[in-house]
Amino acid sequence: MKALIILISFILEGVFSNYVQTSSYFIPLFTLTALVIIYPLFTEIKDYYKYAFLTGLAYDLIYTDTIVFHAIIFCFMAYIISRFNLVLTDNFINILIIVGLSIAIYRIITYLILILVSRLSFSFINLIFSILKSLILNLIYSLILFLIVKKSQKKYKYKF
Amino acid sequence: MANKKFDKRYLFIFVVIAIAIVLTILAASLNKERDLNPIEKALKDMGTVVIKVVSTPFNFVHDKIDEMVEKNDIYEKYKEIKNKEEQIDSVIAQNDNLKDEIGKLKETLNLNTILSDKVYMNATVVTRNIDYWYNEITIDKGSKNGIEKGMAVVVPKGLIGQITKVSNYTSTVKLLSNENMSDKISVKIKVGDNYVYGLISAYDAKTNTYTVEGISENVKIEKDADVVTTGMGTIFPSGLIVGKVKEVTTDNFDLSKVVEVKSSVDFNDIDYVTVLKRKSE
Numbered sequence: 001m002k003a004l005i006i007l008i009s010f011i012l013e014g015v016f017s018n019y020v021q022t023s024s025y026f027i028p029l030f031t032l033t034a035l036v037i038i039y040p041l042f043t044e045i046k047d048y049y050k051y052a053f054l055t056g057l058a059y060d061l062i063y064t065d066t067i068v069f070h071a072i073i074f075c076f077m078a079y080i081i082s083r084f085n086l087v088l089t090d091n092f093i094n095i096l097i098i099v100g101l102s103i104a105i106y107r108i109i110t111y112l113i114l115i116l117v118s119r120l121s122f123s124f125i126n127l128i129f130s131i132l133k134s135l136i137l138n139l140i141y142s143l144i145l146f147l148i149v150k151k152s153q154k155k156y157k158y159k160f
Numbered sequence: 161m162a163n164k165k166f167d168k169r170y171l172f173i174f175v176v177i178a179i180a181i182v183l184t185i186l187a188a189s190l191n192k193e194r195d196l197n198p199i200e201k202a203l204k205d206m207g208t209v210v211i212k213v214v215s216t217p218f219n220f221v222h223d224k225i226d227e228m229v230e231k232n233d234i235y236e237k238y239k240e241i242k243n244k245e246e247q248i249d250s251v252i253a254q255n256d257n258l259k260d261e262i263g264k265l266k267e268t269l270n271l272n273t274i275l276s277d278k279v280y281m282n283a284t285v286v287t288r289n290i291d292y293w294y295n296e297i298t299i300d301k302g303s304k305n306g307i308e309k310g311m312a313v314v315v316p317k318g319l320i321g322q323i324t325k326v327s328n329y330t331s332t333v334k335l336l337s338n339e340n341m342s343d344k345i346s347v348k349i350k351v352g353d354n355y356v357y358g359l360i361s362a363y364d365a366k367t368n369t370y371t372v373e374g375i376s377e378n379v380k381i382e383k384d385a386d387v388v389t390t391g392m393g394t395i396f397p398s399g400l401i402v403g404k405v406k407e408v409t410t411d412n413f414d415l416s417k418v419v420e421v422k423s424s425v426d427f428n429d430i431d432y433v434t435v436l437k438r439k440s441e
Contacts, residue, residue, distance in 0.1 A: 011210060011214050012214075014211040014214075015214055061200055062203065062208065063287065065200075065204075065296075067186075072182055113186065117183060117190060
């Protein structure tokens with residue numbers, strides 16, 4: 001189930017990116033969103049890090065042509081998500097807050113690192129807009145995913 | 161207890177070294193000259209096939225919606241096309257004549273190829289811009305289809321980018337809308353019957369314009385003049401349309417002109433592309 005959610009989100013992100021425009025306010029970051037949603041399903045934190053690392057590796061290979069960059073970033077995001085979950089419990093408003101904060105942190109970190117390796121030039125407005133543009137669609141997606149996971153948990157009394 | 165202290169002291173050094181290694185690897189992997197290794201190639205091909213299969217039904221729906229939208233103004237389109245059709249015969253005749261002339265001139269000059277000779281290859285966009293910062297698209301043709309690094313990529317409206325990474329059945333196109341262009345592209349601007357030469361040095365996403373530099377002060381450039389590639393320097397063929405002149409200013413020292421060129425392509429809407437290669441002997 002966990003692997004399925006990640007896989008579907010990962011592929012959907014690729015498919016969706018074909019239809020949304022870069023300048024529009026709907027930029028998909030479904031993989032990161034799925035990482036937030038599946039956190040409560042794990043009992044072992046080590047397994048969670050493994051999932052994050054492998055997802056990041058796939059992201060590197062298929063989407064961005066970099067080596068281990070996203071694998072490490074996703075592991076770091078997994079750490080941050082686990083910290084957030086210590087403070088905020090697992091209900092849907094809290095999930096939305098965590099998703100929003102994770103997206104902001106992810107954007108800021110990747111932006112700073114890409115500036116460090118002189119791939120981009122610094123522009124604060126660009127950074128703020130990139131965060132705003134990725135919020136709307138991903139919050140909606142996280143809400144849908146969260147409801148689906150909760151429903152199926154209740155209905156099938158399923159041990160994930 | 162002693163063990164724990166030992167860990168903490170070295171943790172800082174460990175983290176610093178780890179960050180340094182990651183940054184080095186990242187800088188190396190973002191390098192444009194890098195070739196994908198065979199494992200990366202194989203995995204990328206596999207992933208792209210999966211995404212292509214999954215996106216087929218989505219594509220179908222998308223095409224149907226496009227069709228519906230297009231049907232609305234079909235009559236006006238028809239009138240427009242009918243107007244153009246009347247002119248097309250004379251254009252074809254003229255074109256044939258010019259081709260013939262070029263052929264003869266080539267023969268007399270003993271030239272095998274000229275800068276505008278090119279080979280075409282059509283491709284479909286599989287994923288685009290998966291991460292906000294990268295400004296790249298992935299297309300479904302690769303080295304097995306004859307694609308090489310550095311080829312020009314165009315849509316009917318004009319030039320959009322350059323192939324940067326090639327695997328067996330897919331390749332990555334770096335779009336010109338990338339804000340930091342590491343390659344300067346040589347272009348020429350039409351002035352009367354002649355051309356002036358310049359280099360594209362930057363792109364502004366907000367206004368969809370390029371900045372062209374290196375043009376001498378004493379030429380008069382008109383608004384809406386065509387800007388095309390020269391075919392020099394890079395392996396781009398010549399005569400690919402880039403855009404139209406929007407604004408002419410001078411640089412900080414009043415020594416040369418800086419031209420703002422409105423791009424003819426909408427970078428947000430790219431579905432099918434054509435890869436071009438300059439024909440060489």
